[in-house]
Amino acid sequence: MCEVAMEEQGSEITDMERCSSREEYGVIVESPRHRVNPPLSVxxxxxxxxAELITACILCKSYHKTNDVFWMSLTIVFMLVxxxxxxxxxxxxxxxxGRDRPLVLLLHLLQLGPLIRCFEALVVYFKAGQNEEPYVTLSRKTNLEKGREIELEIGQTERTLATHRNAFKRTAVIQAFLGSTPQLTLQLYANIQEKYTLSVRLALMIITLVSITYGALVCSVLxxxxxxxxxxxxxxxxxxxxxxxxxxxxxxxxxTTLVLFSTALTHWVILVGGLNLLFFFFLPWVEFWAQKGSLAEGVEKNFSKLGTAVVLCMFTLLYACINVFCWxxxxxxLAHQELINRKQSWRRLALYYSGRFLENLILITxxxxFKSDFFEYVCALLVVVQLLIGYCLAVLFMMLFYQFCHPCRSLFKYNVHDCLHCICCRHRPASRRGSMPPSYSTAATMLKEEPLELLDPQNCLPPDERESLA
Structure with missing residues (x-):
């Protein structure tokens, strides 16, 4: 899965390999490569x-044989939606x-759209390089290692494959948090309630867990x-x-926390899940109304205001479903054309994980x-400790990522070490904050606001090279 994500990150239309020797006005011109990366993420x-669709169908057949209509119905719903x-x-x-493609539309009606899209991407990849094609557009990126601006030539094949990759990134997120997450929750709950494990159900749980992890990984990379x-x-x-x-x-x-809580207080879990979903669904809209903004016009040119509002509601629903289970x-x-705020807040990240840890602690307690008699043969205290330690380990790996592994950590003004050991920096005067000695590491953290001067590629250069460029 890591190799697929690396291919997804490294094979963007902006990632070229060969660089020509000429430089114009400090811009390095890169020519398109002769061989494109295979669409492994697709x-x-x-x-x-x-795999999830087939396994869910087999499990539904098993439920039908044992007359488990309730489990079968919910499995079908979480499979088809x-x-x-x-x-x-x-x-x-x-x-x-608006295009004349009846076969493609038919396969989409049969829920086999990803297959034909994958086939199209593979055909484009295997035909790449047979005919020399000129670039169709130019893109400029800043290389942090060299501190120079790079001009990239994008070919038609790369742009087509990039369209397929971007489409399947969105489908991976939808599949993970609108299908795999409720499916995993349902099957784990059914496994505990029925007090036995089916091999097909176990296989479906493993597939859904891999799908959710991959979808969350795609969210982080995006x-x-x-x-x-x-x-x-x-x-x-x-x-x-x-x-x-x-x-x-x-x-x-x-x-696991939600499922265990639902086995003890079944009806209350609906209230917990509903409040979580409603909070994260209305949070962007409340901020949008507070800012008195207008609906983003870049969603689709042909959409009316009603159509734009419907698309934004679906997008907000997906955002809420993700936040119910993970960051x-x-x-x-919603007022921005890209629908995403580029200035991510460390404070919001800290509040999310602190609130989520507190909620998990309350639910598992x-x-x-109030656990049922079935768990008398299980060391419940050990389960509670394991779940809390597991969530703390997740936060630890998140901090390690921002501290040492974030690709743009050189652009951050403060790192995780500074935030943990110098929380009072937020209350310091600006003069003293600017005179702080640099941290012992070059690692990163999230900032409330990134200074614009840090995005200047020349600031990534040593002082000698910066003076020579000036």
């Missing part, structure tokens, strides 16, 4: 989609409604790419390892006191 997302949304997303991104859109970003394997451990532990402990890594701004 294939991986398609495999997860098909994300599948329909994925078909709509792929059709919307590729703009196939947040970095959106926040630092003008910078050439490349993540190392250690960064992906930290993110995978961070996301897997965070999601596993959260889902979404982005902050919505209530389960400990």
């Amino acid at each position: 294939v991986w997302t398609t495999m997860l989609y098909c 994300p599948a329909v949304l994925i078909q709509l997303t792929l059709t919307f991104i590729h703009r196939d409604v 947040a970095i790419q959106i926040t630092y859109d003008s910078i050439k970003v490349r993540l190392r394997p250690a960064a992906y390892l930290c993110m995978v451990l961070w996301r897997a532990l965070e999601i596993t402990t959260r889902v 979404s890594a982005v902050e919505l701004d 209530l389960w400990y006191f």
Whole structure:
């Protein structure tokens, strides 16, 4: 999964390899490479989609044989709802409604849209390099290592593959948090209530957990790419390892806590989940109304205000579903054209994880006191301790990522070490804050606001080279 995410990060249309020797006005001109990277992320997302769909169908057949109508109905709902949304997303991104493609639309109606899209991406990849094609557009990025601006030539093949990759990133997130997350919660709850484990159900739980972890990983990578859109970003394997451990532990402990709480207080879990969903759904809209902004006009040119509002509501619903189970890594701004606020706040991140830890602690404590007789043969106190330690480990890996593995950590003014040992920096005068000695490490953290001068590529250079450029 880390290799797929690395391919997804390194094969963006802005990531070129060969550089010509000429420089014009301090801009390095890079020519397009002769060989493009294979669309591994597209294939991986398609495999997860098909594996979860097939396994869910087999499990529904097993439920039908044992007359478990309730489990079967919910499994079908959590299987079909994300599948329909994925078909709509792929059709919307590729703009196939107004094109004469009956076979593609038929496969989308049969919920097999990802298969034909994956096939199209593979065909484009294997045909790449057969005919020499000129670049179709230019893009400029800042290389943090060299401190120079790089001009990139984008070919038609790379742009087409980038469209497929971007589409499947969105479908991976939709599949993870609108399908796999409720499916994993349901099957784990059914496994505890029925007091036995089916092999097919266990396989579906493993697939959904992998799908959720991958979807959360995609959210983190997309947040970095959106926040630092003008910078050439490349993540190392250690960064992906930290993110995978961070996301897997965070999601596993959260889902397990909710399921255990639901076994003790079944009806109360609906209130907890509903309040979480409503809070994160209305939070962007309340901020939007407080700012008295207007609806973003860049969603789709052909949409009316009603259509734009519907799309924004669906986008906000996805954002809320992500935050119910894990940190979404982005902050919505409905008035902005990109719908994302580039200035991410460390304070909001700290509040989220502090509040989530407190909520998990309360839920697991209530389960400990109101648990059913089935858990008498289980060391409940050990389960509580394991869940709390698991969530703390998730936060630890998150801090390690921002401290040592974030690709743009040289742009941050303060790192995690400074935030933990110098919390009073927020209350210091600006003069004293500016005269602070640099930290012993070059690691990163999230800032409330990033100074614009830090985004100047010349600030990444040593003083001697900076003077020579001036």
